[in-house]
Amino acid sequence: MILTMDKVTIRSREKTIVDEVSLTVHEGEWFALVGQSGSGKSLLSQAAGRMLPPNLQMEGHIRLHGQDLLSLSARQMRDIRGRRLAYVFQDYQGSFTPFRTIGQHLDEYQKVHGITPGAVRKQQGMEALESVGLEAELYRRYPFQLSGGQLQRVSIAMALMLSPDVLIADEVTTALDSVSGHRILELLAHKQRETGCAILFITHDWRHVRRYASRLAVMQEGRIVETGGKHRILDHPRHPYTRQLIQATPMLHKPGHLLPSGLQEVRGQ
Numbered sequence: 001m002i003l004t005m006d007k008v009t010i011r012s013r014e015k016t017i018v019d020e021v022s023l024t025v026h027e028g029e030w031f032a033l034v035g036q037s038g039s040g041k042s043l044l045s046q047a048a049g050r051m052l053p054p055n056l057q058m059e060g061h062i063r064l065h066g067q068d069l070l071s072l073s074a075r076q077m078r079d080i081r082g083r084r085l086a087y088v089f090q091d092y093q094g095s096f097t098p099f100r101t102i103g104q105h106l107d108e109y110q111k112v113h114g115i116t117p118g119a120v121r122k123q124q125g126m127e128a129l130e131s132v133g134l135e136a137e138l139y140r141r142y143p144f145q146l147s148g149g150q151l152q153r154v155s156i157a158m159a160l161m162l163s164p165d166v167l168i169a170d171e172v173t174t175a176l177d178s179v180s181g182h183r184i185l186e187l188l189a190h191k192q193r194e195t196g197c198a199i200l201f202i203t204h205d206w207r208h209v210r211r212y213a214s215r216l217a218v219m220q221e222g223r224i225v226e227t228g229g230k231h232r233i234l235d236h237p238r239h240p241y242t243r244q245l246i247q248a249t250p251m252l253h254k255p256g257h258l259l260p261s262g263l264q265e266v267r268g269q
């Protein structure tokens with residue numbers, strides 16, 4: 001196991017938002033965290049990087065390779081973010097400063113992690129762009145000169161630049177049209193095969209779960225109600241809430257004898 005959350009609780013002054021959530025992400029797997037809007041998925045993922053809004057309190061344990069992240073100093077945590085645990089967010093535009101070039105963003109990301117000299121950073125920045133299918137010449141462009149899909153590719157390039165063990169991808173296609181979204185997920189799947197990093201994939205889209213995830217957890221109102229392998233959950237959901245979510249996704253119900261996971265039903269099971 002690479003990332004474990006053990007009885008993580010997140011509270012505001014008024015209420016408990018995430019309630020004793022435990023989950024384990026294994027090395028190199030695509031683990032989906034599924035649930036409706038407001039169930040606490042994003043806050044849980046922010047807690048992993050110790051990036052919760054200051055008005056929220058957290059209890060429990062979050063371990064990366066067995067190391068308790070909550071016991072680390074702010075400086076140690078800064079080293080971990082990017083190098084061992086990286087993020088790609090839904091709001092890719094918010095991840096970029098408008099009047100700094102793509103190259104400056106890539107440069108700064110490496111500088112924070114002590115990569116020198118500048119010429120190496122520039123070379124690595126251009127290679128990172130090429131590694132996600134972008135022209136190295138985008139290095140000199142400004143964020144507003146790129147399309148949404150291109151910017152999200154840059155986010156992925158940046159997040160994977162320092163070879164993290166875990167990539168947290170929070171609703172990364174929501175702000176994109178469906179073709180660009182599909183391409184981004186195919187890129188993520190390709191990069192995962194190439195780098196072997198684990199992906200904690202936050203989504204409410206079961207079609208993406210069906211296509212990419214190996215295991216998943218279903219969240220409802222701050223709690224995990226069901227966790228397990230993709231095929232088991234899609235084909236034989238145990239919790240009523242999971243059944244309800246799957247049934248609400250018409251495309252998962254294929255005609256004929258195929259199961260929602262796309263596998264054939266095995267007689268006698």
Ligand SMILES: Nc1ncnc2c1ncn2[C@@H]1O[C@H](COP(=O)(O)OP(=O)(O)OP(=O)(O)O)[C@@H](O)[C@H]1O
Binds near residue numbers: 012036039041042
């Ligand atoms: N700083 C905060 N203070 C108080 N409540 C918050 C704060 N941030 C988020 N919340 C609330 O916590 C709940 C969970 O939010 P979260 O963003 O984790 O949900 P989510 O499952 O990721 O939803 P979505 O799919 O819409 O992103 C929501 O009801 C949200 O309004």
